[in-house]
Amino acid sequence: MNSAVIAIAGLAAFIVAYRFYARHLATRVFGLEGTDQEPTPAHELQDDVDFVPTRPLVLFGHHFASIAGLAPIAGPAIAIIWGWVPALVWVVLGSILLGAVHDYAAIAISLKHKGKSIGDLTGVILGPRGRVLFLVVIFFLLALAMGIFALLVAQIFTSQYPQTVIPVFALIFVAAGMGYSMYRFSLKVLPATILGLALTFFSVWVGINHPVNLHKVFMTREVAATILSSGKVPAGSNVTASVALLQQEGLNDAARGLQDAANSAVSAWVYVLLAYAFAASILPVWLLLQPRDYLNSFQLYIGIGALFVGLVLSHLAIVAPAFHQAEGTPSFFPLLFITIACGAISGFHGLVSSGTTARQLDHAADARPIAYGGMLVEALLALIAILACAAGVGTFEKWSQFYPGYQHVSGSLANQLTAFFYGAGTFLAVFHIPRTYGQAVVAVIVVGFAMTTLDTGARLLRYNIEELADTFNMKKYVNRFLASLLAAVVLGFVALLKVPASGPGGTVVYKPAGLVVWQLFGTANQLLACLGLLVVTVYLVKVGKPSYYTSLPFAFMLLVSGWSLVERVVAAWSPGNPDLRSWPVLVVGLILVVVTVWLAVEAVVTLVRVKAARAKAQAA
Secondary structure: OEHHHHHHHHHHHHHHHHHHHHHHHHHHHOOOOOOOOOOOHHHHOOOOOOOOOEOHHHHHHHHHHHHHOOHHHHHHHHHHHHOHHHHHHHHHHHHHHHHHHHHHHHHHHHHOOOOOOHHHHHHHHHOHHHHHHHHHHHHHHHHHHHHHHHHHHHHHHHHHOHHHHHHHHHHHHHHHHHHHHHHHOOOOHHHHHHHHHHHHHHHHHHHHHOOOOOHHHHOOHHHHHHHHHHOOOOOOOOHHHHHHHHHHOOOHHHHHHHHHHHHHHHHHHHHHHHHHHHHHHHOOOOOOHHHHHHHHHHHHHHHHHHHHHHHHHHOOEOOOOOOOOOOOOOOHHHHHHHHOOOOOOOHHHHHHHHHOHHHOEOOHHHHHHHHHHHHHHHHHHHHHHHHHHHOOOOOHHHHHHHOOOHHHHHOOOOHHHHHHHHHHHHHHHHHOOOHHHHHHHHHHHHHHHHHHHHHHHHHHHHHHHHHHHHHOOOHHHOOHHHHHHHHHHHHHHHHHOEEEEEOHHHOEEEEEHHHHHHHHHHHHHHHHHHHHHHHHHHHHHHOOOOOHHHHHHHHHHHHHHHHHHHHHHHHHHOOOOOHHHHHHHHHHHHHHHHHHHHHHHHHHHHHHHHHHHHHHHHHO
16 A cells, blocks of 8 residues: 555545534534634733733644644554554544544633633533542643653653754743744744744754763763773764663673663753743743744644655555554554544643633634644644554564564553654655654654643643642632642652562562553543543533534543553452552552543533423423
């Protein structure tokens, strides 16, 4: 099968869905487009911190950069182990019928309730108990995801692509200067964009040619001298490759010393990222988040465009199997629908749509291109990721090297991206870009988007903590500064706190808490999407609108996320997993089961009340 044909067909499906299905939702179901629209919360509650009317192009970049992150690449890169056909079908149909509907619905009902987050909306629609339960799920998801993102970015900085350090941090200062110039000195968007992009791409060139190897600060003189005298480790090479080279030469003490230095560097980078997350959470959205995500989105637009064109021009044959079930690989149902989240549907998107984007919309009609359209562009990125891993690797033998088994791919966050980086380098080779340089450029883009998700997620966690404080009548003690500090501390615990986990040969090793509980992230994320669709469904029933646009996706997501959650809890409870090693997964999993069942009951009770009140009104 020709990969170019698949890519063009997928793009055509997205265009048709946006042209017809999205317009139907906007006009017939949620009523966000018309001549009698009320002012958006950005105008009605403008405070120039969180509620800020924003140009559609700038807001699209901010929204898209916030929802994209690593997931639409890492998820498909894992899921292709079940074959490229199931992954492709889920990305295309899932994004059109579930994910984009979920994102658009979240922003729509938020606009109709003064920009309330999906957690607060649960209280309005399902009642106060439902609100508290939903906020608990949100807290867990954000704390786990953003803590792991901080850890993963720190690992990429240290062990794989130190070339990304300068571009990522340079963009922070460029964006802050751009935001200040636009909102304080009324600098026009076009010149600000040109200048900002010029500085951004210059920083990419500088970073690729001048990697920042922080681990050298933590190396002992003995280890550094051994590495230098061996002559086996090229200058500027990543730590992972360097450790492997030293081990091959029998220099095990030097390899361990280098790895220890890298571990210290990772911890140092995590602290730096936590400080950045704190600052990003308290600063006005126009000063950093908006311009940073806006500029960063251009990197991804150019990256997606170049990869798509390279894919089409190379028109490589797909070498991965259409369907695949290797020994030791679990069944694709329900794991496929949990593994590919952001490329098809993601609960995190609902938090971004209602928690930040809805508070910045200039006009209600902007919701369709930003929410529904943004989800489809992300699905296009997931589609490219699938084809990079299925065709860009070149041969079936090479694909088999990247996918020797499920544990290899799913067991390491870094391994998830290896095949994609290689395939992306193949597509960029059409433009005569050397593979190593092309892979580094793609890594800069990927890490940049992990950072945008981190700062947006930290801000959403701050909102979540403030909402929980309000629930328990403590809001006067928890301002945005304290809430941001608490958010940073929670992320630090997830990224740095070590807990016992299973090691090789049944041994006990200590890993970051987030990595141990990470196996629940995909389930919790899809569970959050399921609960978001439930809230929207109840809302549509209340206002007398057809609810099957969200109730059918809700039913499907309840099936796959509930099934996966029960499997995780049973596995954690089984004799094969001693309590010492599985208790974090067991405890968190049981909490999620209880919360899900409770919220479902609250929804049923609410629907019964609505129908009873409607019947009583008709009888009268």
